[in-house]
Amino acid sequence: MRLPALRIALAAVLVVGSCVSARADDVDFVIQAGHEGRPESCAPLHVKACNLGTGAAGERERDWTRIVADETARKLRAAGYTVVRRPADYPAHDTARAAVFLHFDGSSVACRSGASAGFPAETSRAFIDAWERRYRALFPYRFVGENFTTNEREYYGFRKVDAPEKLLIEFGEMTCPEQYAWMAPRLHELGDLVAAFLIEQTPR
Ligand SMILES: [Zn+2]
Structure with missing residues (x-):
């Protein structure tokens, strides 16, 4: 008599467990x-092209992207949205309504680059246009284009999430002193901008 009861209890735990994990994977936004x-x-995730990103004036791109991503996630969560906040490498695969991948650019010749956007073919034109309109209104330097490098067009992160809207954002060129000086004091503002954009573009 005790064994079936135990089995039922175990089955219940498994069902509850699988529901919880399904919900954890299925979020509003991946940042x-x-x-x-x-x-x-x-090394642990077998990443061969271990691109560490750019940097300038003693600041690293990956420190800036962390600040912006944390602020975006904080704003979205404060507004009641579910967010998965990801670093460069992780084993999981996510499902979301939209995913953004945050970067700053670097150039071997200073100020040859600027802001840009990368996206896969399935991202809607309306989503891209809305971001570009919003960012061009704020960023006073060059917008160098869309999918202008292979890394942008075929970004590995696009394959790690199922989402109708995926966008890689290059906010500007860290190695350009003027752009650097404009961006450095605005990292939180950039995070808030991305959050407002995502909320506007993916109504519940
Ligand atoms: Zn980067």
Whole structure:
């Protein structure tokens, strides 16, 4: 008599457990901080191209992306949305309504780059246009284009999430002194901007 009862209890635990994990994977937004956690995360996750990102004036891209991503996640959660906050490398696969991958650019020739956007073919034109409109209104420097490098167009992070809208954002060029000086005091503002954009573009 005791054994079936135990089995039922175990089955209940398994059912509850699977529901919880399904919910944890299925969120409103995935926010990735570009290069965060590298280089330590590359070897354990078998990442061959361990791109550490750019940097300038003693600041690293991966420290800036962490600040912006944390602020975006904080704002979204405060507004009641569910968020998965990801670093550069992680074993999980997510399902979300939208995913953004946050970066700053670098150039071997200073100020040759600027802001840009990367996205896979399935991201809607309306989503891209809405971000570009919003960011161009704020960012006073060059917008260098869409999917202008292979890394942007075929970003590995796009394959790690199922979402109708995926967007890699390059906020600007860290190695350009003017852009750097404009961005450095605005990292929280950039995070708030991304959160407001996501809330506006993916109504519940
Ligand atoms: Zn980057």
